[in-house]
Amino acid sequence: MSISISPASEEAFVGQQFDDIEQQRDAAKLGMWIFLATEVLFFGGLFLGYTIYRFTYGHIFVEASRKLDVLIGGTNTAVLLISSLLMAFAVRAAKLDQRRALVGLLAGTAVLGCVFMSLKGVEYHKDYVDHLVPRMGFKWEGADPGNAELFYWIYFAMTGLHAIHVTVGIGIMLVLTLLAWLGKFSHGNHNTVEIAGLYWHFVDIVWVFLFPLLYLVGHR
Amino acid sequence: MEEVVQPKVYVRTCIALLVLLAVTWSIGYINLGPFNLIVALAVSIAKAIVIALFFMHIKGSSRILHLAAVAGVIWLLIMISLTLGDYISRGWVPLNH
Numbered sequence: 001m002s003i004s005i006s007p008a009s010e011e012a013f014v015g016q017q018f019d020d021i022e023q024q025r026d027a028a029k030l031g032m033w034i035f036l037a038t039e040v041l042f043f044g045g046l047f048l049g050y051t052i053y054r055f056t057y058g059h060i061f062v063e064a065s066r067k068l069d070v071l072i073g074g075t076n077t078a079v080l081l082i083s084s085l086l087m088a089f090a091v092r093a094a095k096l097d098q099r100r101a102l103v104g105l106l107a108g109t110a111v112l113g114c115v116f117m118s119l120k121g122v123e124y125h126k127d128y129v130d131h132l133v134p135r136m137g138f139k140w141e142g143a144d145p146g147n148a149e150l151f152y153w154i155y156f157a158m159t160g161l162h163a164i165h166v167t168v169g170i171g172i173m174l175v176l177t178l179l180a181w182l183g184k185f186s187h188g189n190h191n192t193v194e195i196a197g198l199y200w201h202f203v204d205i206v207w208v209f210l211f212p213l214l215y216l217v218g219h220r
Numbered sequence: 221m222e223e224v225v226q227p228k229v230y231v232r233t234c235i236a237l238l239v240l241l242a243v244t245w246s247i248g249y250i251n252l253g254p255f256n257l258i259v260a261l262a263v264s265i266a267k268a269i270v271i272a273l274f275f276m277h278i279k280g281s282s283r284i285l286h287l288a289a290v291a292g293v294i295w296l297l298i299m300i301s302l303t304l305g306d307y308i309s310r311g312w313v314p315l316n317h
Contacts (some may be wrong), residue, residue: 037292
């Protein structure tokens with residue numbers, strides 16, 4: 001045989017259970033998409049609860065939603081959308097074997113994730129000061145305080161679960177930045193970056209739904 | 221090396237997403253009655269599809285990935301529609317809002 005397999009070739013990264021690198025990539029992507037389908041159902045329970053209570057107590061949900069800070073929520077949507085752009089470019093850089101660009105883009109994605117979390121922290125603190133946190137000094141001047149509190153339970157559960165996902169994503173991005181800097185994703189070994197990208201984009205999609213459903217119930 | 225998408229595709233995708241965000245945000249200040257919810261949901265679904273197609277490379281990927289991507293959404297729709305149907309038929313969810 002005249003084919004030589006050097007450690008630098010793509011074949012070096014193929015697990016023994018796979019025929020070739022193409023099959024290995026397809027398996028990794030399929031596995032990630034199946035995981036994301038389970039994540040849809042994980043968040044889906046909260047979206048179901050939201051749907052039922054929104055239709056049951058629609059009027060009070062509109063009132064409660066108006067107290068949330070739409071400027072921070074909207075800015076955070078833009079931050080996540082731009083972080084997704086950086087992530088898409090990171091996957092591209094990994095495929096093109098551009099190590100320096102990959103390190104920068106992964107770090108940039110992590111930084112934008114941190115910006116999102118910081119704004120979220122400022123917002124949660126503002127909610128606390130405004131007496132909007134259930135069981136922690138919650139005060140409601142208008143009618144039906146019980147169901148207004150219910151809206152904020154749902155708001156904190158949904159944004160909280162999302163924030164946990166963003167935090168996990170930031171951790172993944174930081175580890176990947178380090179590994180990329182060490183040159184672990186060169187010569188076609190970019191599966192990890194690609195499926196981490198799928199996770200990051202999914203977390204972005206969840207926020208795309210949370211923003212209008214929580215901040216813009218009815219009109220302002 | 222795998223084939224990659226032109227950078228301008230990603231930039232255009234991001235611009236489209238930011239424009240859709242501006243649409244959602246500004247609609248939030250206009251009273252459209254029940255259509256506030258419908259427009260907001262329609263724009264969110266459009267954004268999710270754009271992200272999945274271009275950022276997550278569903279466009280140009282294999283059929284089995286399309287199936288995996290759609291499966292979760294279909295189960296979610298089944299869960300929400302059957303549960304809502306139950307609540308509404310018992311009269312627990314008023315429909316006059």
